[in-house]
Amino acid sequence: MDMPKLQLESIQAKLGLNIQQPVQEIQQPQADLDLEQPAAILEMSTTKPELSIDTTEARADLDLMSSIRRTAEVASYSHGQLLEGISRRAGEGDDLMRIENGSNPIPAHAKQSGRQPYSSLGIKFVPSPGSVKISFQPGKANIEAQPQKVINNTKINKPIHNYTPGKVTMDMLQYPSLKIDWQV
Template sequence: MNIPQLQIQTTHGILGLQIDKPIQEIEQPIATLTQEQPAAILEMSTVRPQLSLDTTEVRADVDLKSPLRRSAENAQYGHQSVLEGIARRAQEGQQLVRIENGGNPIADIAKQNGTPPPKQMDIRFVGDRTKIQMAFQPGSLTINATPQKAINNVQINKPIHNYTQGKVTGVMEQYPSIQIDWKL
């Protein structure tokens, strides 16, 4: 016996996707940097050292005397010579007063005055360095350095961002179908 048969034939639908990928571009520009370093402030102050030398006595030893000192020494030498002359004349007068004691005082006085005593020859070093009077005041140096802070100017640049959105489109690659058939 033949039984009627129902035949169903189906075809699946196939859905395809068309994808346009998104495009993203990011660029980061470098930061703008300005740097400056001001020079330090430098202050210097000095006190000069002082050296004073008094060579008055050494100069006097080599006969380089000031006019005031030379005139004072000449006045003292003249005063001393006058006193010595007075003493010599008084002594000669005393010798002449005692003429009765004998001898020849006039010849003795003439002999003393006519032949001076011989000069002594000796070596004398002039300019004694130990007579130099020195005074020294040391100087000083003061340095003040004031550093200056660095000047940093930084400008941050924003990133450049370009974005193209992606797209997904559905496409039917195969449409679904159903076929129904009767077979006897």
């Protein structure tokens, strides 16, 4: 027995797409720089250091005294010698005044006057330690700086932006169809 047959024939649809890409252009112009840095205000003051060296005593140890000091030293030495001579002569006079007591002071006085005093031998360091006096006052430096602010007149440029949107268009390249047939 022959059965009827159903025969289907279909054609699929075909779409065509036209795509136009979007275009985007971005440019960033550089900023217009206008910077200025004023110099700092600088104030400086100094006090000079002071060095003082006193060699008066060291020069005196080397026998290089000033005329005023030499004169004062000779006057002091002479005054001391004068007082010593007066004292010695007064003592000798007192001894001679007591001659009646049975003493004989003249040979003792001659013996004492005729004897030379011994001079001492020794090492002497010239100039003596500590005879040079040094004093130092350090100097000072005061520095004051006042920084100045930066003057900034920089201008920022906006970006240049061009945008063309894209498009998509569709075309039907092939329409769909369906054919139905019976075969007996």
